[in-house]
Amino acid sequence: MDRLNGKVAVVIGATSGIGKATAALFAKEGAKVIFTGRREEVGKKVEKEIIAQGGQVEFFKCDATVEEECKALVDYVVEKYGRIDVLHNNAGILIDADFLGIDLVKNFDRTINTNLRSQISVMQLVLPVMLKQKSGSVINTASVGGIITMPNNIPYSVSKAAIIHMTRTLAKTYAKEGIRFNSVCPGLTYSEMVEPGNDFDKAVLPGVPMGRGAQPEEIANGVLFLASMNLHISLVKH
Template identity: 55%
Template sequence: MSKRLENKVAIITGATSGIGYATAILFAKEGAEVVLAGRRENLGNELVDKIKSQGGKAVFVKTDATKLDDLKHLVKTAADLHGRIDILVNNAGVLTAFNFTEMDEVKDFDTTFNLNVKSYFLLCKEVLPYMVEQRSGSIVNTASIGGIIGIPHCPAYSASKGAIVMFTKSLAGEYAKAGIRVNAILPGLTNSEMVPVGSDFEKEAIVGVPIGRAAAPEEIAAGTLFLASDESSFCVGTCLVVDGGATSVDRVC
C-alpha cells in the first residue's frame, strides 16, 4: 500500500512541540520528506533523530517565524535540498490570554499578530512561487475554533485566528486555478505546551466539549494530513473543524 505523502516535500513550522510535532512524525511516516522549522534547535534536532530512527527523512532549520530573513532561509533550504516544495503547514503560533482593558499593545497584541498572522502571510509569499511553477501544491494553515466562535479573555488570539480563516479562503480562491489548494485546520481544545494535561485552563474548557476531553495533538495532525494529501483534492478554502463537538452545541444551555 502506497503512503499518502510518498516523495512529497513538506515544510512544517512550529514543529518542535504539540500539533506541529505530531504532524511532523505523521507526515514522515506517510512518506514525506519533512523540513521542520522552529526556534528551539535542540528539540528540533531530537525530532529529526526520532524521525530518522523510524525510517523517515527530515531536516531541521532553526527559524524565528516572525523574521522574514529566517523564513526566506527556510524556504531556500527546502528548495535547495529537494528541488521542489509540495506542502506547507503554517503551524507556528502563540496563545495569549488577558483581561481586555489590561492588554499590553506590544506584548499581547503585536506579538500575537506577528506570529499568528503576519508569519503565515510572509511564508506563503515565499513558498507560492515554487508551487506556481510546479502547477501544484497544498497549503494548510492552522487556525482555531477561536477564530469562528471567539474565546473570552483571548481577544487577540481569537482575532488572529479569525484572520487566518479569511486569509485561507482568499488565498484559496486566488490560486486554485494554478493547481494549488489552500485550506485550514481549526482545532478545538488540544493538549500541548499551551494547554497542559490537567491544567486549570483545560479543566475549565472541557466543560464546553461534548466528547468530554481535549484532543491529542495526533488527532489534529490526522486532519492536517487529510488536507495536505491528495485525498482532499476537492477541498479548496475548506476550514476543517476538529473540536470534539465544541462548536456544534449551544454552550449557554
Template identity: 40%
Template sequence: MSRKFENRVAIVTGAAAGIGKSTALAFAEQGAAVIVADIDSQAGEAVVEEIRQAGGVAQFIRCDVTIDSDVEAMVALATNEYGRVDFAFNNAGIEIEHSKLADGSENEFDRIMDVNVKGVWRCMKHQIPVMLAQGGGSIVNTASIAGLGAAPKMSIYSASKHAVIGLTKSAAVEYAKKGVRVNAVCPAVIDTDMFRRAAESDPRKAEYAAGMHPVGRLGKPEEIAGAVLYLCSDEAAFTTGVALPLDGGATAV
C-alpha cells in the same frame, strides 16, 4: 503500509512540539521528506532524530516566523535539498492572552499579530511562488475555533485567528485555478505540553477545557495531524478555502 506521500516534501513550522511535532512525524511516516522548522533548536533536532531513527527523511532549520529572512531560508532549504515544496503546514503560533480587551497592551497585540498573522502571511508569501512554479501544492494553516466566533478574555488571539482564516480563504480563491490549495484547521483545546503547563498553574482549567467539548475530553495532537494530512492528500483535491473545526463538537452547541 501505505506511504502516500513518497517523494513529496513537507514544511512544518512550530514542529518541535505538540501539533506541529505530531504532524511532522505523520508526514514522515507517510514517506514525505520533512523540513522541521521551529525556534527551539534542541527540541527540533530531537524531532528530526526521531524521524530518522524510524527510517524517515528530515532536516531541521531554526526559523522565527517574525523574521522574513528566516522564512525565506526555510523555503530555500526545501527547494535546494529536495527541489520542491509539496505541502506546507503553517502551524507556528503563540499562546493566548487572558484579559478583557480594554486591559490588553499594544505590545501584546503587536506580538500576537506578528507571529500568528504575519507569520502565516510570510510563510505563504514564500511558499506559493514555489508551488506555482512546480504546478501545484497544498497549504494548511493553523487557525482555531477562536477564529470562528467570540472568545472572551482572548480577543487579540481570537482576532489573529480570524485573520488567519481570512488569509486562507482569500489565497485559496486567488490560486484555485493554479493548483495551489489552501485550507485551515481550527482546533479546540488540544492536550499538548503547552496546555499542560497552563493547567499546572490552575487544575480547574483542564476540567473546564474537557467540559467545553461535547465528547468530554481534550483533543489529541495526532488527531489534528490526521486532518492536516487529509487536507494535503489527493483525496482532498476538491477541497480548498475550508476552515475545518476540530473541536469535539464544541462549535455545534
C-alpha cells in the same frame, strides 16, 4: 502509509504539539519533511525521534516572525529538494489576558506577528515555488477560537479568525493555478500550549462536547488528509 510518497513538506512550528505530530505523520507517509522552530536543541531531539521511526526529516532552526530566517529556510529547501509540495503553517502562541489587560506590544503585536503575519510571509516565499510547479497544498493552523466566541484572549481569537478568512480568500484566488489552501481549526488539544488541568483547560473543557481534549495526533490526521488530497485531485483530472 505512502500517502505523501516522494512529496516535499515544510512544517512551520513543529518542535512540539500539533506541528511535531504532523511532521512525524508526514514522514511516516513517505514525505521528505523539513520542520522548523526556534528551539534548536528540542528540534534536533524531535528530528532524531522521527529518523528513529524511519522518517526522512530535517530540523531547520527558524523564527517564523523573522523574514530573513524564513527566506533562508525556503532557499535551503528549494536548493536541496527542488520543490515544495506541502506547507503546514503552524507556529502559534497564546498569551492569556482579559481585554483591559492586553499589552498592545507584548501581547497583541507579538500574537499577530507569530500567528498571522508569519503565515503571510512564509506563504509569500513558498507560493512562487508552488505556482511554478502548478501544484501545492497549504494548510494554515487556525483554531476553533477563530469561529466561536470565548471570553478573553482577543489577540489570539482575532489572529485565528483572520487566518480563516485569509485562507478562504487565497483558496479562491489560486484555485485555478492548482494550489489548494485550507485551514484547520483544532478545538482543545493537549500540547505545550495547553496542558491537562491548566487554567485554559479548566475554562474550555466544560464546553467540549466530547468531554475531553484532543491529542496532537488527531489533528495531524486532518492535516494529512488535506495535504494528501493533491493526489486525489490529479486522479480526478485524468
